Amino acid sequence: MILGLDVGGTNTDVVFLSQKGVQKYVKVPTQPDNLFKSVLSGFTLILEGVDPACIERVVISTTLTTNAIVQQTVTPVGMIVSAGPGIDPENFRTGEHYYAVGGSINHRGREIEPINEMEIQIVGEKLQKAGIEYVGVVSKFCVRNPSHEILIKRTLNKQFKHIFLGHHVSGNLNFPRRIATTHMNAAVYPLHKEFFQAVKQSLEEMGLTVPIQILKADGGTMTLEASMDFPAQTVLSGPAASIMGAIPYAPDGQDAVVLDIGGTTTDIAFLVDKTPLLEPVGIQRGGYKSLIRSLRTDSKGIGGDSALRVNDEGKLTVGPDRMGPAMAFGGSVPTPTDALVVLGLMEEGDQDQARQGIKSIADQLGMAEKEAAEHIFKICCNIILKKTFEMIDTLNAKPVYTVHDFLEGYKFSPDTILLMGGPARFFAEKIQDMYQLETIAVPYASVANAIGAALARTTCEVTVNADTEQGVVTAHEEDFAEPISKSFSKDDLVETAYSLLKGKAENAGADPDTLNEVEVVEFQEFNIVRNFSPKGKILRTKIQLKPGLIHGYESMLNQQALEN
Amino acid sequence: MLNAPHKTGLVFFPAFDWAIDPTHPEREERLLYTQDQVTEEGVFDVPEIIEYKPEIVTPKDIQRAHFCVPDEQAVTTESHLISAGGAKAIANAVMLNEVKNGFALVRPPGHHSMRVTHGGRGFCHINIEAIMVEYIRSQYGVKRIAVIDTDCHHGDGTNDIFWHDPDVLFISLHQDGRTMYPGTGFPSDLGGPNAKGSNLNIPLPPGTSNEGYLYVIENCVLPVIEAFKPDLVVNSAGQDNHYTDPLTNMNFSAQGYARLTSMLKPDIAVLEGGYAIEGALPYVNLGIILAMAGIDYSGVVEPNYDPERLKQSVSITDKIKTTCDQIMTYWDQRYELREAAGEPGQIMTRHREVFYDTDNIFERQKEKVRVCRDCGGSFEVDSKATPGNHILGVHIPINACKACREQGYEFYDRADNTKYQRIYLQDRTTDLYEVKQ
Ligand SMILES: [Zn+2]
């Protein structure tokens, strides 16, 4: 039996799942300034009449770190960056306590200029004087050679509570994003730690002693312990939970779009054969770009509560703002939800209020009331689908770096749309009608996010580089480096990568029977040639445990569940 | 977050899976370290820098610039088509005003490919800039284009393709042909009779450093561009002038390249050569990208850069000044030189030999062009290559006058088809390409 909990902006949803399906679910209002209380009351309610001993797994997804970052209520941390030649690191300043220091490593991982320890000590003293307790250290090309970061940490270790190093963040290159990500990890760490230690303690008091799993932005889980080193990975796990919740209903071997229609926005995501697509580099949403692996999602400012207006040209506009709830629910501005009420699709809410709102729009458009409601409904579907197809075009236009990829480039083309969120079931039929694409309103749409969190499996990736000229294979993200011979091959590389991945996955709490769902994301092999003669090879690979669902709960997808 | 003053498009197509052979200098990892550097710098995250996917050029695109013998398929591989397609993608982005300027970092290069192409020369099979320029002229109706070739080798292919075209200003800066492949490109090579002065060749002595290159840009290239008033400036941005390049003997640096780019302000830059792939390309490419986007590039410096050691001698400086003066004299006299080249209606003949070092082909050409004051003049080129191919290509320029157009059709209709395996007609006025066998 599994518990899944998702803290949303409005509600905190909790589900209790058995292999037969959803046994129970509860919703409690989220208290934005006391998420701990929201989590606690969610668990208390769901556990009423349940024997805690039968719970094998608990997964939590929260907006805690997202909120802290968006609202900038994070702890001030020190950042020490060592850039070497290139763009001025001042451009990537994270705040007041940001110091660019000397030292340089090149793209092959060779040291070009050493670190000046005196300089580091001086920076350390300044940070201490400013009362800083947590520090992030990032050097350019640390992914190829982290020795400068390690040296800086060693120099300052005694003076700070915790020092976060850039090369632990990701095997991907991208110095500015690594700075931002390391900064985020350091900045949300105290908050994250305090919160989850409190949650853990409270759950133990309720008799729940199984390890707690936390949902990441990539739709995978990690253990509470593993999350302490990378707390920022929980940023934006909310949308990830929803997408994971749609997976059970996605068709095998086909492409599908997930639309989560909320009050203010619609989140759009993509599944290929039940596996969600990831952002190519990392979370890139709003003001921040990071190396945090995340599902590829985008938001369109249109939802059930979007404000409806008629513009100067007599055209209907929808959103992107929300002026409170629908008129049917006490709002003052007509919304798409009011149109649904007028069309008789939705039975809740105040009919008269809704009609009054839609009538004002109808008058401006010179239409009858029903006709206007139908028009509004259609326009909403159009706007959402237009944005969806624009995103698919962007997806399919992504650059390629080999002739093979250019010629074989996978074109995403959806066969199915999965709808989630409150108004999902009303939209499903309309969209199917308008676009002739199979459209499914996901069962338990209102708690599908918590189901997604509950069923998500552990994910992780490793990036391994071998350089036979320098005689070394490395995965600095995993603190791994070993000497190799000139004959080190592709098979050796993949084997190394696989064993590192396995270790990492087990540490993160992966179920051993998902360890075969490994995917080689990237593989490259180059000859190093100098003066027309081969000097060695560069081999690179990135492999991952794909995001997906744990096994043993497939029967939840039986016809009965779909008809629920 | 880093922002740029304006939008710059990039096509990055390193063709990681294509090479002539495993140890060839134009090989798979040529752009690998550039990709590492540019990715690590977060360049693609600058909101104003937009990465485009390369397109693929069609036979039709190639037929505007080349007579491919026997046909397009025979002289190209997919990577050539995608490389030229990368330039085309950037051209579209710039011409549609999606970006202010753009840089195609693609391989294989193209600037040694001539109008007639029987195969590979100097790592080039088809001329990616020329295909792009002709695409722009046909698709967007642009009339005047300047192509500035800053590759260390003479851009002899581009030089050849626009030899008779007064509407395309081609300027090549390169290491003196007496010291390097392909051994051509001297100041007195000024273009065909109808286009004298619109092809300028500026040979530079070995050992030329930042000072010399920037002197030529400032005192020769920029004044000529200003007088020519092009609608579009294209830079064939070869990077083999670098002081560490294994194939050349120059002393140019990443700072020099960035400065050159910010002075030249190309609308479109297309990567050509550059074979110091580890110590130069990552920094040079980064410098050019930042310069194009208008971002501060002062921190882009090669790890072993020592400006003192790279200083050019006084005698080099003097030589460059003399060359520049000579070029400017030719430029100022361009109209007189065209007058003197022949009488309108007259047919001028030229004989040439071309060696294809990559594919080991030897070609003899006999070219006839109509002297004209109103357009570039139609021409025919009789090309015989070992082993075996003998073809005739007829070209009618895009802005051809009536008389030249008629002359072109006369060349084509009168050609003796027992003498040639194929006779090609490239009528740029109607964007038509026809082959008689
Ligand atoms: Zn040149």
Ligand SMILES: [Zn+2]
């Ligand atoms: Zn060259």
Ligand SMILES: [Zn+2]
């Ligand atoms: Zn004419």
